[in-house]
Amino acid sequence: MNLKSILFFALVFSMMVFNSGCGKKKEETPEVKTNVTAKTKIKEIKSIESATKKKNKDEVEKMLAALPPNERAKMEELLKKSEKEKGSNAENEEDVKLPKWFEPNQEVKDIVDKASKALRMDLSDEEKIKAIEDLEGIDNPIVLAVVDEALDEANVDIREAALDAIMELADPIVLPTVMKALDDEDPDIREYALDALMDINDESINEALMKALDDENADVRDNAVDTMLYIEEPSIIPSLAKAMESEDQDVREKAIITIEDIADPRAVDALIEKGLLSDDEELREDSLDSIEFITDQEFKDYNDARAWWDQNRDTFKFDE
Numbered sequence: 001m002n003l004k005s006i007l008f009f010a011l012v013f014s015m016m017v018f019n020s021g022c023g024k025k026k027e028e029t030p031e032v033k034t035n036v037t038a039k040t041k042i043k044e045i046k047s048i049e050s051a052t053k054k055k056n057k058d059e060v061e062k063m064l065a066a067l068p069p070n071e072r073a074k075m076e077e078l079l080k081k082s083e084k085e086k087g088s089n090a091e092n093e094e095d096v097k098l099p100k101w102f103e104p105n106q107e108v109k110d111i112v113d114k115a116s117k118a119l120r121m122d123l124s125d126e127e128k129i130k131a132i133e134d135l136e137g138i139d140n141p142i143v144l145a146v147v148d149e150a151l152d153e154a155n156v157d158i159r160e161a162a163l164d165a166i167m168e169l170a171d172p173i174v175l176p177t178v179m180k181a182l183d184d185e186d187p188d189i190r191e192y193a194l195d196a197l198m199d200i201n202d203e204s205i206n207e208a209l210m211k212a213l214d215d216e217n218a219d220v221r222d223n224a225v226d227t228m229l230y231i232e233e234p235s236i237i238p239s240l241a242k243a244m245e246s247e248d249q250d251v252r253e254k255a256i257i258t259i260e261d262i263a264d265p266r267a268v269d270a271l272i273e274k275g276l277l278s279d280d281e282e283l284r285e286d287s288l289d290s291i292e293f294i295t296d297q298e299f300k301d302y303n304d305a306r307a308w309w310d311q312n313r314d315t316f317k318f319d320e
Helices: 003-028 030-051 059-066 071-082 085-091 106-120 123-132 141-150 154-162 172-181 187-197 202-211 219-231 234-243 249-260 265-275 281-295 303-314
Strands: none
Touching: 059 281, 106 123, 106 141, 123 141, 123 154, 141 154, 154 187, 172 202, 187 202, 187 219, 202 219, 202 234, 219 234, 219 249, 234 249, 234 265, 249 265, 249 281, 249 303, 265 281, 265 303, 281 303
């Protein structure tokens, strides 16, 4: 049994302990303490999951050592048992895929339900914000419905607190919520919503990035290209191509810098078709420099670069 499999069982055990323990604590402790306990346990489980994915045995063992003695003893016993089975079965065993999301227990559901009810009750804005802030750290799609509700609130601080709850989801599932936030009347909310896309490498987010590039506010447009600069993957080439046509010089320049470092034929396509045909002389020069840097060739103009690339596109090898 490989390390990933071993740690998977350890993770499952942690979640079982969490689920059973939370039910008891809910009756015995104040509500505020319950929320903190739930979020702390969730973070512990997610930390183990993250270390497992990275196959960092030392980090996982360190975290397991921090568990209460009774939990640690049971998990160490499980690990030892699994280690003995490793060897002959390792080559034939398929890797166990960890679940992307933890299964919310009742305590987590109660936190979410409390936040949802707070938005519908006649409470002060401060009380609503506090209830929404309790969602931060759950990092599960279960919070999305409440976040969508909160984005309809008149108070901008409530809407901003709601966005905090989706910043670590790192999954295309947040796209509808981000798209809704991009229609917010406050440019700061529109700008901040884009931060939820920074760890998502998926073509679906081009919809939001392109929408942000058309925003009337320069800071929103700038954060859109900053998000692309952070992602720097082939999946967002369509948005980078659009950014190269932006009315903002800074946006155009960042798009060139980003797309130059993406090892994909579509990046060169964009540099040729969007960059070399631009009305902006500086953009044309920068695009030509990028194409020459990528291909290690020298070109006179668009026609020269286009002809060479058409002949070599299918066989061209990007530097690793």
